[in-house]
Amino acid sequence: MPRPREFDETAVLDAATTVFWARGFKAASTRELVEAMGVTTASLYNAYGDKRALYRLVLDRYASGALTWCASTLDEGPSAAAALDRFFEALSQETLSGEARQGCLVVNAGLEAGPHDPEFQTVVADVFSRISALFCDCVRRGQADGSITQAQSAEDLAGLLLSVMLGLRVIARTQPEPAVVLGLVRSATTVLRP
Amino acid sequence: MPRPREFDETAVLDAATTVFWARGFKAASTRELVEAMGVTTASLYNAYGDKRALYRLVLDRYASGALTWCASTLDEGPSAAAALDRFFEALSQETLSGEARQGCLVVNAGLEAGPHDPEFQTVVADVFSRISALFCDCVRRGQADGSITQAQSAEDLAGLLLSVMLGLRVIARTQPEPAVVLGLVRSATTVLRP
């Protein structure tokens, strides 16, 4: 019996993602959001609750997509080392493509949230630990197939890769010189070789 | 002939730093600031211009101190590798000390500023490139004194160290498990060995 929604949820949430990604949670005003989403204020509040709930939804959606991408990328390729090479190559491409100089929504959220706001801190920490686990699996496979050094534990190397990835996402938000980005990625992948 | 200021500039700026560090630029309200600084609103605006100018001042002061610390720490010790070990050990200590779970003010500023706000982006990028240069010098010395691998260029390794450092600062803002932090630091320093 209810009147169906007139807007496409996917498109609307994509638009909200774009705004939050570029401006952050606090700086993104509801007016900016409704304009970008092409929805009225009332529709937004009716459909999603409030600004914070919308942000949470956007963040979860983004994180889910990012984790899926990480998992599949780290699983492809002839060897674990090759998968990691591809992974970081894609990351550096994204970092250097002028458009996506916005870093990673999750990282941005984590830094904006800070010590207050335990909710978002938990969300972000959870994503980080999942990615770290994916790295760890990948490194372990590489140590088994001989493509990655066994000089250090898979856990330690996974932590290293996580921090490099996060650092890269930070650098992405400044205007990085391509040489720096390419160099550090080359360095990170080379360092894993046996 | 003018009446001298009644407040201690250093203490007041330290207080402002604490607020901006914990809350970020946008979320730190002028009322929070004046309360923490123990100054009246008029004094704040009279002495520092506006909120943004105060933030800029605080950021520059913080960055200056941080760069000095980096430079001196990376210069001490029997070898370049030992200096880097100390450097990252100090960093992980700071990351794990419950109090300073605020990461790094410069990193926070860089991520909050984003693509808009070219001014702060420039400030942050400049600090990053200076730190990278310090790493580069240190690595070069290590390659000369034999304490650091020559398998990769000093520039590439410096980039790797920068991204690890930034990643660590991001992780600091979530509640990191000590084992993860210690592991990734161990991994980063081990990987530099010849």
Added chain:
DNA sequence: TGTGATTTAGATCACACGCTCTAAAACACA
């Protein structure tokens, strides 16, 4: 076709924000 729930639309609310204003107080110099 009528009924009722739910969406739209846009004006509008109360509030917190960054910032300024007017006095009064305080000090360096003559």
Added chain:
DNA sequence: TGTGTTTTAGAGCGTGTGATCTAAATCACA
């Protein structure tokens, strides 16, 4: 001590914010 300048003190300005409200439009079902 008198003068001039700058600080303090805190009330209050206009604006933009997140969120709501009333009414009209819309559609599934009986």
